[in-house]
Amino acid sequence: MSQGDETLLRVEHLTMRFGGLTAVDDLSFNARQGEITALIGPNGAGKTTVFNCITGFYKPSEGRLALRHGTASAWSRLEALTDSGRRSLPGADGALHLLERMPDYLVAQQARVARTFQNIRLFPGMTVLENLLVAQHNRLMLASGYTFAGLFRVPTYRAAMRDAIDKASAWLDRVGLLVRADDPAGDLPYGAQRRLEIARAMCTDPVLLCLDEPAAGLNPRESGELNELLLSIKADGISILLIEHDMSVVMEISDHVIVLDYGVKIADGDPQAVRNDAKVIAAYLGVADEEVERVEAEVRS
Amino acid sequence: MAAADKAPAMRLSFVAALRDAAVTALVAFALFLPLVGFQTVSDFRNELVLVTHGTILFALVAVVAVARLGYALAVAPWMRRRALRPARTAAPWRVAMERYVIPFVIGIVVCYPAIVIATAGMGRAVKWIDNFGVQILIYVMLGWGLNIVVGLAGLLDLGYVAFYAVGAYSYALLAKTFGLSFWILLPLAGCLASFWGILLGFPVLRLRGDYLAIVTLAFGEIIRIVIINFVDLTNGYAGIGGIPRPTFFGIPFNADDDGFAAVFGLEFSPIYRTIFLYYLILGLALLTCWVTVRLRRLPVGRAWEALREDEIACRSLGINTTNTKLTAFAIGAMFAGFAGSFFAARQGFISPESFTFMESATILSIVVLGGMGSQIGVAVAAIAMIGGTEIMRDLGFLKSVFGPTFDPTQYRMLIFGFAMVLIMIWRPRGLISTRAPSVFLKERKRIGADLVGQGHG
Numbered sequence: 001m002s003q004g005d006e007t008l009l010r011v012e013h014l015t016m017r018f019g020g021l022t023a024v025d026d027l028s029f030n031a032r033q034g035e036i037t038a039l040i041g042p043n044g045a046g047k048t049t050v051f052n053c054i055t056g057f058y059k060p061s062e063g064r065l066a067l068r069h070g071t072a073s074a075w076s077r078l079e080a081l082t083d084s085g086r087r088s089l090p091g092a093d094g095a096l097h098l099l100e101r102m103p104d105y106l107v108a109q110q111a112r113v114a115r116t117f118q119n120i121r122l123f124p125g126m127t128v129l130e131n132l133l134v135a136q137h138n139r140l141m142l143a144s145g146y147t148f149a150g151l152f153r154v155p156t157y158r159a160a161m162r163d164a165i166d167k168a169s170a171w172l173d174r175v176g177l178l179v180r181a182d183d184p185a186g187d188l189p190y191g192a193q194r195r196l197e198i199a200r201a202m203c204t205d206p207v208l209l210c211l212d213e214p215a216a217g218l219n220p221r222e223s224g225e226l227n228e229l230l231l232s233i234k235a236d237g238i239s240i241l242l243i244e245h246d247m248s249v250v251m252e253i254s255d256h257v258i259v260l261d262y263g264v265k266i267a268d269g270d271p272q273a274v275r276n277d278a279k280v281i282a283a284y285l286g287v288a289d290e291e292v293e294r295v296e297a298e299v300r301s
Numbered sequence: 302m303a304a305a306d307k308a309p310a311m312r313l314s315f316v317a318a319l320r321d322a323a324v325t326a327l328v329a330f331a332l333f334l335p336l337v338g339f340q341t342v343s344d345f346r347n348e349l350v351l352v353t354h355g356t357i358l359f360a361l362v363a364v365v366a367v368a369r370l371g372y373a374l375a376v377a378p379w380m381r382r383r384a385l386r387p388a389r390t391a392a393p394w395r396v397a398m399e400r401y402v403i404p405f406v407i408g409i410v411v412c413y414p415a416i417v418i419a420t421a422g423m424g425r426a427v428k429w430i431d432n433f434g435v436q437i438l439i440y441v442m443l444g445w446g447l448n449i450v451v452g453l454a455g456l457l458d459l460g461y462v463a464f465y466a467v468g469a470y471s472y473a474l475l476a477k478t479f480g481l482s483f484w485i486l487l488p489l490a491g492c493l494a495s496f497w498g499i500l501l502g503f504p505v506l507r508l509r510g511d512y513l514a515i516v517t518l519a520f521g522e523i524i525r526i527v528i529i530n531f532v533d534l535t536n537g538y539a540g541i542g543g544i545p546r547p548t549f550f551g552i553p554f555n556a557d558d559d560g561f562a563a564v565f566g567l568e569f570s571p572i573y574r575t576i577f578l579y580y581l582i583l584g585l586a587l588l589t590c591w592v593t594v595r596l597r598r599l600p601v602g603r604a605w606e607a608l609r610e611d612e613i614a615c616r617s618l619g620i621n622t623t624n625t626k627l628t629a630f631a632i633g634a635m636f637a638g639f640a641g642s643f644f645a646a647r648q649g650f651i652s653p654e655s656f657t658f659m660e661s662a663t664i665l666s667i668v669v670l671g672g673m674g675s676q677i678g679v680a681v682a683a684i685a686m687i688g689g690t691e692i693m694r695d696l697g698f699l700k701s702v703f704g705p706t707f708d709p710t711q712y713r714m715l716i717f718g719f720a721m722v723l724i725m726i727w728r729p730r731g732l733i734s735t736r737a738p739s740v741f742l743k744e745r746k747r748i749g750a751d752l753v754g755q756g757h758g
Contacts, residue, residue, distance in 0.1 A: 125753030
């Protein structure tokens, strides 16, 4: 293995075609553990498609998406897992998962990758607290003995329910929504809904949190609060994969930036390096006429 | 100043109302002229003669115009004023009262046979307990069962009666063939119905909205048509008769020496069986309600409601939506199976006629009318719809108003359709449209219907 390092997620040769359109073309990158990795690019670059592939909502046309729990030594079993045809391989040094083989709900349940959506997807008719309890569904389902024991309110289920509410309250406190716990989620202002969606994703106990434009529609103050929240999540040891347009968010908090344009990776590195990359500038700002051909040739190569 | 302004405004609104009434009268005239104004009758030479009904025509138009004027002058301003009034929080006495309403209602329902016997006497009580008590409770139970699928999980099921049929035929066939008792067959019928529920669930998992409704409708018809055509098993249209009746822990309700009346030293009367059936269906309905209320507070119930709100978000949280939908179908079908086997045991005779689409539509309208997801609303709607239907069977006094040829039962559906339209205007999301949260931190606040999703399929 070339990566003996802290790689958490390996995206290798990811390709996604919709009919004749290739939305993502042979994309490879790594996301390291405990880091905030940002995926940026102009509109239509294929960022959300990459997200949907990672979280199992799309099945990639080609490529391998591998995620490890536990220590880096688990990577040594990657080829064995790939050849075995199985979805995941448990081991003493942590399990290894192949996300492209999993349906969406297993990506969240077993590989523990949580996500948020570009257009907020809360349960608007349920209270804020209920939203966070739905996120803990699988653990509570187990505690309720797949409903049968729960019907009779056995003590283990009641204890699990108390724990779930405590955990939800702790997260609500963290995102500043504890006072609104009993209000319907649909009644919250936009910024609060964004924060609630992140809290809900965190209630699934993820190892990797995928955020699809979390700062979209936030004012500068809310955007600053979001930065603090994401940094505090990172401090907890949770890795974050981020799609973002707001450059202040990307440049301030991310450790590693990947730039996509027309489904192709055009830059990969730390924020400073990416910011000064000629191809990135060309993709974002456009270039003077005489430079177009030169830059395009460069991009294609 | 304000008073001076008000007078011309009122005159203006009066003129507008008059104009509105005139237009309505014109429309009514145009409609009623061909419908009511002319009638063709054949005379003694068997020739068609045109008869005109001028008086009735103008009376109808006048009624419409006056009603419209009254609406524009009195009802519409009142509704506008009401809409402007600030929303009131419930008075403390009402909050206190609401806590006792449910125990009180359950008390009434439990004492209902005694109340009826006391007021109507033994002879007439059978009809009241059977037609109003048992009949309504069957639909309350079916409504609560369908509420799981439609109200909680948001899956529009137009073929619910199929599971009711499965339950009824399971009981009828197994009881007649193997002589098994009602108490063994009741859970068995529930299991068979939920098995068919899962079987229906699998192919329709990917369907949503209209498509789901059509496939479930088709499934309901398939079951009915199979019952009609599988004559060797089900006896087709002729139905199955002589179905064993449920016994009181082994004691049959008949006039024999070992019958219920003889064993307990009572004079034989059919009322004991009716009362027993009443408490049986009451128990089953309350079981349905209890299970549903409990399920709503369990992870599976919350997952159903989350599924209704947003399926994609559910999947992103690791919820297996396939299993969640199937459990909703299975549990909803199970209660229909219970109700079906009770129905077969009560009637003693079943035929495909009892399981037409009309039944599915009635159950679904009970759920929609009551307010999707609301237990109390569904119960009230079932009482109104089924009780209303039963009452309309014997509205003899209407004959003195509309003449001896008037048959109120003929107008049942018309009146129901009209009542339904009115209620849907007044309460578009059902009688009880707010949602009570399944869990709360400090205070249980009801959630307004505008936020609660209706499901997409």
